[in-house]
Amino acid sequence: MNRKNFVVGIDVGTAEVRVGLGEPRPDGTLNIVGLGLSPSDGVRKGVIVDLDKTIESIASAIEEAERMAGFKIESAYVALKGLNIELINNRGVVAVTSEDREIRGEDLDRVMQAAKVVALPTDREIVDIIPREFIVDGFEGIRDPVGMLGVRLEVDAQVVTSLITSLHNLLRCVNRAGININGLVLQALANAEVSLSADEKELGVFLVDIGGGTTEVALFQNGKLEQLSVLPIGGDHITTDLAAGLRTNHQKAEELKKKYGKAMSSMAESEPKIEIKTVGSNELRLVSERELSSFIEPRMQEIFHIVREEMIKMGWQYLPPAGIVFRGGVSSMNGMLEMARLVFESDQARIADFDVIGIKNPIYSTVVGLLYYVQRQQPRMHIQERSKPIKKKGPGLWQRIKDWLTDIVD
Numbered sequence: 022m023n024r025k026n027f028v029v030g031i032d033v034g035t036a037e038v039r040v041g042l043g044e045p046r047p048d049g050t051l052n053i054v055g056l057g058l059s060p061s062d063g064v065r066k067g068v069i070v071d072l073d074k075t076i077e078s079i080a081s082a083i084e085e086a087e088r089m090a091g092f093k094i095e096s097a098y099v100a101l102k103g104l105n106i107e108l109i110n111n112r113g114v115v116a117v118t119s120e121d122r123e124i125r126g127e128d129l130d131r132v133m134q135a136a137k138v139v140a141l142p143t144d145r146e147i148v149d150i151i152p153r154e155f156i157v158d159g160f161e162g163i164r165d166p167v168g169m170l171g172v173r174l175e176v177d178a179q180v181v182t183s184l185i186t187s188l189h190n191l192l193r194c195v196n197r198a199g200i201n202i203n204g205l206v207l208q209a210l211a212n213a214e215v216s217l218s219a220d221e222k223e224l225g226v227f228l229v230d231i232g233g234g235t236t237e238v239a240l241f242q243n244g245k246l247e248q249l250s251v252l253p254i255g256g257d258h259i260t261t262d263l264a265a266g267l268r269t270n271h272q273k274a275e276e277l278k279k280k281y282g283k284a285m286s287s288m289a290e291s292e293p294k295i296e297i298k299t300v301g302s303n304e305l306r307l308v309s310e311r312e313l314s315s316f317i318e319p320r321m322q323e324i325f326h327i328v329r330e331e332m333i334k335m336g337w338q339y340l341p342p343a344g345i346v347f348r349g350g351v352s353s354m355n356g357m358l359e360m361a362r363l364v365f366e367s368d369q370a371r372i373a374d375f376d377v378i379g380i381k382n383p384i385y386s387t388v389v390g391l392l393y394y395v396q397r398q399q400p401r402m403h404i405q406e407r408s409k410p411i412k413k414k415g416p417g418l419w420q421r422i423k424d425w426l427t428d429i430v431d
C-alpha cells in the first residue's frame with residue numbers, strides 16, 4: 022500500500038513510460054502530486070521486446086515521480102493495451118440464493134464468475150471482466166443490483182483477454198522495477214475518462230488513439246465501451262517514411278516531423294528553408310515544409326483508411342452521432358483533423374483536449390485517466406463490503422484479480 026492511499030498509475034507506451042501519482046480529494050477529484058517520464062526503448066508496437074530496457078525505463082520514470090512527490094512508491098495500477106488484447110462479450114446467469122431474494126455482493130461475485138466461462142485458446146488468459154449491465158428477472162440496464170429483489174441475476178459483461186506471454190512480460194517488468202501491481206486497467210477506459218464527455222459516451226463515439234506503434238480504435242455507446250481494436254500502425258511508420266524520403270536518420274526525421282510536419286502537404290509552405298544533412302555525406306541541403314509533408318501525407322492517409330476499414334468491420338459505415346475523437350501523440354500533427362474530416366466524411370471530429378487541474382501536457386493523459394478510472398471504480402471494488410453477507414464470503418472480484426496477478430507473477 023502506498024502512503025496515505027495515494028493512487029499510482031503506470032503507462033508503458035511505445036514512445037515513453039509515464040507514471041502518475043494522485044491523492045484522492047474528498048470531492049472525487051485527484052490532486053496529482055507526482056509525474057514521471059522516461060523514453061521507452063524496449064517496446065515495439067505496444068509489446069515489450071526487451072525486458073531489461075523496459076525495467077530500466079519503468080524504474081527511471083518511477084524515480085522521477087518519487088522525487089516530485091517526496092516519498093517512495095510501492096504499488097501501482099498498470100494500463101493494459103496493445104495488439105494482444107481482445108474483448109469478448111459474454112453473459113453470466115445465476116439464481117439469487119438468499120431466502121428473502123435480496124441480491125447481495127456474493128450473488129454479484131457468482132454471476133461475474135459465470136460470465137468468465139468462455140472458450141479460450143491455450144495461449145490466452147482472462148485479465149479482467151467489465152460488467153456492462155446487470156439484468157434482474159429480465160429487466161435490463163441495471164448498473165448496481167445489490168440490494169434489489171430478484172430471482173434471476175444476469176450480467177452482460179466484457180471479458181478482457183490477453184496473450185499470456187506479453188502480459189507476463191509486462192507484469193514481470195513492473196515487478197522487477199520494484200513495484201507491486203494493484204490491478205490492470207484497460208487503456209481505452211482510462212483514456213475515455215479524461216477524453217470523452219458523458220454525453221458523447223451515451224450517444225456513441227469512436228475514441229481513436231494514434232500512438233507511436235499502435236492505433237487503438239474504441240467505440241463507446243450507451244455509456245459503455247462496446248468494441249475495441251488495436252492496429253499495428255502509428256507515428257513511427259510516418260517517421261520511417263520521412264527518414265527514407267529525406268535520406269536522413271530516424272532521430273532527425275522524428276525531430277523534423279514534430280517541428281514542421283503537416284498531415285496535408287497543401288497546407289505547408291513551399292519555400293525551401295529546412296536544412297537537412299543527407300546520410301553518408303556532410304552536404305547540407307534545403308527542403309520545404311511542403312516537400313517534407315509530402316512524405317507524411319500518404320502514410321497519414323493510410324492510417325485513417327485502415328481505421329475507417331476497421332470501423333466498417335465493426336458495423337459502422339458512417340460515424341456514430343457523437344463522431345470521432347482523436348488522441349495520442351500523432352493527433353498533435355498540424356492538419357490531421359482537416360484530413361480526418363475528409364476521410365471520415367464528417368465534421369464531427371475533434372482532438373481530445375486535456376486539462377486536468379494543473380496538468381496540460383497530453384503526454385500524461387492516459388496515466389491521469391487511469392488514476393481517475395481507479396478513483397471512480399472504488400464503489401465496484403468495495404461491493405463486498407457494502408453488502409451484508411449471510412453465508413461464507415468468497416473473495417471479491419478485485420481480490421481475485423490480485424490473487425491471480427500474484428499467482429502469475431510468482
Ligand SMILES: Nc1ncnc2c1ncn2[C@@H]1O[C@H](COP(=O)(O)OP(=O)(O)OP(=O)(O)O)[C@@H](O)[C@H]1O
Nearest residue numbers: 034035036037232233234235256257349350351353
Ligand atoms: N507534434 C507532433 N507531431 C507529429 N507527431 C507527433 C507529435 N508529437 C508526438 N508525435 C508522435 O506520436 C507518437 C507517440 O505517441 P504516443 O506518445 O501517444 O505513443 P505511445 O503511447 O508511447 O505509443 P503506443 O500507444 O503505440 O504504445 C510518436 O510517433 C511521435 O513521433
Ligand SMILES: [Mg+2]
Nearest residue numbers: 034230232349
Ligand atoms: Mg499510447
